[in-house]
Amino acid sequence: xxxxxxxxxxxxxxxxxxxxxxxxxxxxxxxxxxxxxxxxxxxxxxxxxxxxxxxxxxxxxxxxxxxxxxxxxxxxxxxxxxxxxxxxxxxxxxxxxxxxxxxxxxxxxxxxxxxxxxxxxxxxxxxxxxxxxxxxxxxxxxxxxxxxxxxxxxxxxxxxxxxxxxxxxxxxxxxxxxxxxxxxxxxxxxxxxxxxxxxxxx
Numbered sequence: 001x002x003x004x005x006x007x008x009x010x011x012x013x014x015x016x017x018x019x020x021x022x023x024x025x026x027x028x029x030x031x032x033x034x035x036x037x038x039x040x041x042x043x044x045x046x047x048x049x050x051x052x053x054x055x056x057x058x059x060x061x062x063x064x065x066x067x068x069x070x071x072x073x074x075x076x077x078x079x080x081x082x083x084x085x086x087x088x089x090x091x092x093x094x095x096x097x098x099x100x101x102x103x104x105x106x107x108x109x110x111x112x113x114x115x116x117x118x119x120x121x122x123x124x125x126x127x128x129x130x131x132x133x134x135x136x137x138x139x140x141x142x143x144x145x146x147x148x149x150x151x152x153x154x155x156x157x158x159x160x161x162x163x164x165x166x167x168x169x170x171x172x173x174x175x176x177x178x179x180x181x182x183x184x185x186x187x188x189x190x191x192x193x194x195x196x197x198x199x200x201x202x
Contacts, residue, residue, distance in 0.1 A: 006103035010142035010181035017187050022131035023195030030170035030201060035159050038172050054152065057082035061156050065163035071119045079156055083149050096144040103181055105144040115143045122161050133161040134191040142181045169197045
């Protein structure tokens with residue numbers, strides 16, 4: 001039996017979601033950078049090499065944010081090479097599967113162009129920043145551009161989108177729960193969660 005294309009489902013959910021209801025974020029520096037804290041804590045305890053690679057990719061993502069680099073696949077691929085410790089990180093060449101095969105992300109002749117279009121929307125001034133960051137996270141999760149490491153790429157993309165506008169979350173652990181392409185409430189909740197974390201001070 002063919003599994004429905006979850007990427008097409010996500011693109012419909014993405015169009016229909018009311019992103020403008022997302023909370024307004026505050027530009028108040030936290031006591032710590034939640035992504036670094038996560039890498040230095042649970043990630044390092046589990047796998048020191050993985051932690052170092054994530055920290056190197058994070059440094060690149062923050063540098064790109066500081067220079068307001070346009071978010072595109074090449075930028076993500078640069079971070080992903082650090083994340084995976086590989087010389088290349090090409091766009092996937094086949095359909096991708098996740099969640100024990102429950103979700104399939106199709107690949108067509110226009111998938112990569114659609115992804116590029118979605119990434120360009122991270123600068124849309126008519127959409128609140130929390131929503132843009134959440135949407136970009138989910139775009140990476142459901143376009144699933146890489147053969148491996150997409151969850152890490154999605155989190156780093158969220159961090160980058162916030163950092164471009166001088167927002168640093170004090171923790172990122174709560175963001176890392178399973179997301180489903182056919183869940184519009186979950187998509188909106190991710191934007192809300194970013195707002196909640198933005199108000200925490202660690």
